[in-house]
Amino acid sequence: MVQRAFSATGKALLAGGYLVLDPKYEAFVIALSARMYALNSVFESEAETRLCRITVNSPQFMNGSWSYTLDLDGLKSAGLAYPIVEKEGKRNPFIESTILVTVGYALEKDVLNEKTKAKDIHITIFSDPEYHSQLNSVRKESTNRSKQFLYHNKEITQVNKTGLGSSAGLVTSLTASLLSALFADFDIAQSSLNWKERVHNLAQVSHCKAQGKIGSGFDVASATFGSIIYQRFSPQLIHSVLDAVSDTNAKLVDLIDNQDWNMKHELCSMPPGIRLLMGDVIGGSETPKLVTKVQNWRKEKPEYSYKVWTELNSSNMRLVEALRKMDKLSETDKVRYSYLLNELAKNSDEDIASSPDLAELNQIGCAIKDIRKYLKIMTEETGAEIEPFEQTELLNAATNIKGVLGGVVPGAGGYDAICLLVSSEKLPQIFQDTSSNPSFGHVRWMNLAEQRDGLIEESYSNFAGLI
Numbered sequence: 001m002v003q004r005a006f007s008a009t010g011k012a013l014l015a016g017g018y019l020v021l022d023p024k025y026e027a028f029v030i031a032l033s034a035r036m037y038a039l040n041s042v043f044e045s046e047a048e049t050r051l052c053r054i055t056v057n058s059p060q061f062m063n064g065s066w067s068y069t070l071d072l073d074g075l076k077s078a079g080l081a082y083p084i085v086e087k088e089g090k091r092n093p094f095i096e097s098t099i100l101v102t103v104g105y106a107l108e109k110d111v112l113n114e115k116t117k118a119k120d121i122h123i124t125i126f127s128d129p130e131y132h133s134q135l136n137s138v139r140k141e142s143t144n145r146s147k148q149f150l151y152h153n154k155e156i157t158q159v160n161k162t163g164l165g166s167s168a169g170l171v172t173s174l175t176a177s178l179l180s181a182l183f184a185d186f187d188i189a190q191s192s193l194n195w196k197e198r199v200h201n202l203a204q205v206s207h208c209k210a211q212g213k214i215g216s217g218f219d220v221a222s223a224t225f226g227s228i229i230y231q232r233f234s235p236q237l238i239h240s241v242l243d244a245v246s247d248t249n250a251k252l253v254d255l256i257d258n259q260d261w262n263m264k265h266e267l268c269s270m271p272p273g274i275r276l277l278m279g280d281v282i283g284g285s286e287t288p289k290l291v292t293k294v295q296n297w298r299k300e301k302p303e304y305s306y307k308v309w310t311e312l313n314s315s316n317m318r319l320v321e322a323l324r325k326m327d328k329l330s331e332t333d334k335v336r337y338s339y340l341l342n343e344l345a346k347n348s349d350e351d352i353a354s355s356p357d358l359a360e361l362n363q364i365g366c367a368i369k370d371i372r373k374y375l376k377i378m379t380e381e382t383g384a385e386i387e388p389f390e391q392t393e394l395l396n397a398a399t400n401i402k403g404v405l406g407g408v409v410p411g412a413g414g415y416d417a418i419c420l421l422v423s424s425e426k427l428p429q430i431f432q433d434t435s436s437n438p439s440f441g442h443v444r445w446m447n448l449a450e451q452r453d454g455l456i457e458e459s460y461s462n463f464a465g466l467i
């Protein structure tokens, strides 16, 4: 029996929400330390059979188990139209789509053919605490205490989410886990084998199939590649497979292995000593409705909306460049960099803006202010609650705190969370300052840090005691 474990990261879209839907624009996505894990145990089927059994367990949630028996010959001929059915009729579109796409890819690559024995694949999913509401949950930890997860007395669909991209993380880690069960040479550490790119491509197809729509894909890209500057692929690439009526697995293999996705995922992380602080405001927003309102505005006011988006994109890119400049300074002028970090810890954004010798910090703060200015215009113009009044008040209050460079509503905005850029050194003081400030009474600071890498292989033994 072979056992392997993989994990993928959560996300915060710091700059580029909405614009990233258009391939013309780039976005800055921060990968977060909240991870989705997929552990597999693979058994060779005893009997000579063309049936492959896949069971996915998610022990943190009630009824969190989904079992499928795949007729491999039927799947090979039907492709993505294969009627995948859970043993008890339960549904989990993200698990179903990931199995169909990944096993379909393997079959077309002549894995699981008549000469090989079919497999029984058992997969266990875990999700780190910050993905979901912590109410009414029990914390359990692995034997070596390296992993801790929350166990809920509700089904996954009944537990409130915090908008960190659980489905993208699930699909990405599950894709990697299934591929490692099906391909003997699967190794995401060997870049020459190109497995990480193939996980990304397959996960994008699975995620879009499960959602029934094609978003920008920033969440799956970040779950795979980590903190990145992201520019999307053409939706037509995914449509060419999902809309196909025949030979879908052959078209899938061509898309995954041969097509140029013409996208960007360039590693980009925060400068040392400056970190993200995510505040959950226990609200929530329906992204598709917000996107529809913005798209309607773009159609109704093409010239004006193009002007606003051009300015917003310029502000987004100025933030990226200002952070990159700080990152480079941390390597080329450590004395200056240390001075700037010290001044950040002692000053609020307003103090920094009025200090002529803190230009590098002020460039970050000004870019954030401009991003918020244009998101506010979009909020007022579209009627979509991108940066609604309550979030404006909260972000303004946060920006007045010493050690805070500024903050935005991430992604589509709304009431999911706020994202602050803060001095790492000042974090304890920021917690203390906000704990007694009524403006932050409804904010839960999340236990999240930036992750450079997205998809990684985990040590299976770290989960002993939980499976």
Ligand SMILES: Nc1ncnc2c1ncn2[C@@H]1O[C@H](COP(=O)(O)OP(=O)(O)O)[C@@H](O)[C@H]1O
Pocket (backbone or CB within 6 Å): 058, 092, 093, 094, 125, 126, 127, 156, 157, 161, 162, 163, 164, 165, 166, 167, 168, 170
């Ligand atoms: N730990 C998990 N185990 C099983 N399925 C999960 C898990 N986490 C997420 N999912 C699947 O992803 C869905 C949530 O996806 P979505 O609504 O897009 O939220 P998010 O914005 O967090 O991705 C759940 O309803 C479930 O189908």
Ligand SMILES: C[C@@](O)(CCOP(=O)(O)OP(=O)(O)O)CC(=O)O
Pocket (backbone or CB within 6 Å): 013, 016, 017, 018, 019, 020, 021, 163, 164, 165, 215, 216, 217, 218, 219, 287, 291, 410, 411, 412, 413, 416
């Ligand atoms: C609007 C978007 O550009 C960004 C949405 O970012 P969020 O992080 O808000 O997404 P959810 O996972 O739905 O909460 C849509 C897209 O890029 O697909």
